[in-house]
Amino acid sequence: xxxxxxxxxxxxxxxxxxxxxxAMKADGTVNRAALPAIFNPEDLNALxxxxxxxxxxxxxxxxxxxxGPGRAAEIIREGLYRGADDGVLLTDRAFAGSDTLATSxxxxxxxxxxxxxxxxxxxxxxxxxxxxxVGPQVAEKLGFPQVxxxxxxxxxxxxxxxxxxxxENGVETVKAPLxxxxxxxxxxxxCRTRNATLLMKYKHARTVTERQEASEDYLxxxxxxxxxxxxxxxxxxxxxxxxxxxxxxSPTKVKKIENVVLQAKDAKVLKPVDxxxxxxxxxxxxxxxxx
Numbered sequence: 273x274x275x276x277x278x279x280x281x282x283x284x285x286x287x288x289x290x291x292x293x294x295a296m297k298a299d300g301t302v303n304r305a306a307l308p309a310i311f312n313p314e315d316l317n318a319l320x321x322x323x324x325x326x327x328x329x330x331x332x333x334x335x336x337x338x339x340g341p342g343r344a345a346e347i348i349r350e351g352l353y354r355g356a357d358d359g360v361l362l363t364d365r366a367f368a369g370s371d372t373l374a375t376s377x378x379x380x381x382x383x384x385x386x387x388x389x390x391x392x393x394x395x396x397x398x399x400x401x402x403x404x405x406v407g408p409q410v411a412e413k414l415g416f417p418q419v420x421x422x423x424x425x426x427x428x429x430x431x432x433x434x435x436x437x438x439x440e441n442g443v444e445t446v447k448a449p450l451x452x453x454x455x456x457x458x459x460x461x462x463c464r465t466r467n468a469t470l471l472m473k474y475k476h477a478r479t480v481t482e483r484q485e486a487s488e489d490y491l492x493x494x495x496x497x498x499x500x501x502x503x504x505x506x507x508x509x510x511x512x513x514x515x516x517x518x519x520x521x522s523p524t525k526v527k528k529i530e531n532v533v534l535q536a537k538d539a540k541v542l543k544p545v546d547x548x549x550x551x552x553x554x555x556x557x558x559x560x561x562x563x
Contacts, residue, residue, distance in 0.1 A: 273430050275331025278322045279383060281394035281407065282315040282336050282351065284344040309343065311350050314395025316463035318456040321425050322393050323355045323464065329428065333357050335386065339367060339378055345479045348502050352474040353466040358499070360386060361479055364506040366514060371522035372401070376409030378517060381510035383414065391433065392453045396421065404455070411453035418453040419446050423460050479504045 286307030319336075326332040336351040336359035338344050348359030362382045370378065383389060392411075397404035404420075411418035423438040426445065433452055437444040438459050476490050479502045483491060494500055507517065515521060542548040556562045 273329055273428075275329050275333060276325060276390040276428065277388060278325065278332060278334045278391045278393060279386065279389050280315070280319050280322050280334060280336050280351065280356070281379060281392065281410070282319065282338045282347050283312040283395075283398050284309045284338060284340050284347045285312045285398050285400040286310075309346070311347055312395055312398045312400075314397060314456060314458050316395070317458055317460040318393045318395045318454075319351060319354065319356065320461050320463040321422070321454070321456055322391075324461070325391075325425060325428060326355065335359060337362065337379065337382060337386070339363070339370075339375060339382075342479065342481050345482060345502055349474060349477055350466075352477060353471045354464055355467065355470065358503070360503045360505055362505045362510070363479075363481075366507045366517050369519035369522060370517065371524035372403050372405040372409060373523060374517050374521035376406050376413060377521065378510065378512060379406070380410050380413035381512045382505055383410070385505065385510050390450045390452075391428075392416070392451070394453070394455050396455045396457050407453060407455035414451075414453070416451050416453050417448050418455070419448050420455045422454045422456045425454070474500070476500055477502050 287310050319334075322334045326334050334351075334356045336348050336356050338347045338359070339362040340347075342361075342363060344363065345361050348356075348361060351359055360382065362378060367374070367378055383392065392407075392414075394407040394410070396407070398406070408418055408420065419433075419435050419437065421437045421439060422435045423443070424436040425433060426436055427434040430450075432447050432449055433454070434445065434447045435454060437446055438457050476493055477500045478486065478494075481504060482502075483494065507514065540552075542552060553562075
């Protein structure tokens, strides 16, 4: 079988373990500058599934696509260090404030510009929104079939992929035609660590914008080593309609955010009997904790 062309959708997200009072702006969008940035965890699971296919099928190309500000190029480098072949940073001020609808539109337009693709793999959801909508919306906009809740890609050939889905009450094996979109659960295999050889190879990989802001020390490398050039795309490159981007293309609005801190004031010890469990359920319902 010939190698596959795979695009992994990855996102740089704020570390929600460190949410403070400055986490949101006045307009209801995330204040990303105030939060540490990390590689979205389930996107790492997705990357590992792509890299496993690359290991099994020679000639497979794994490309990363991420949308965000200039610093999101770090996601591309992280993917390169782990085995990806290249990546694209989709960046433009016009994308600021995008909800899932605007984000999926921009990503779908970028994918069209990246050429033919066999497989698009993404994490099930991002920890800064937990909507699980972007992957399926990208599939709909591209007109591709989709398989969600993937735990493992079992097999692939030139026309189909067979995947194992992890559902609430069991597992399901699905065979779907290419081109295809998959979204991957956190229960999938964790992503491999950085490879020391690849880290040395790609440590100076930069976007055009990053090179413009850098010192002169390593600029001579980019002509002789084209693999160090991380591709950037803007609104003009993806032929997007401006009204479908950013805040104007985002019907979802955040009214407010509250930082809730749970404090344990006392504890109850329950016996494993029906009476104690019944009393606990009634107490939780009365306090509106559940129900």
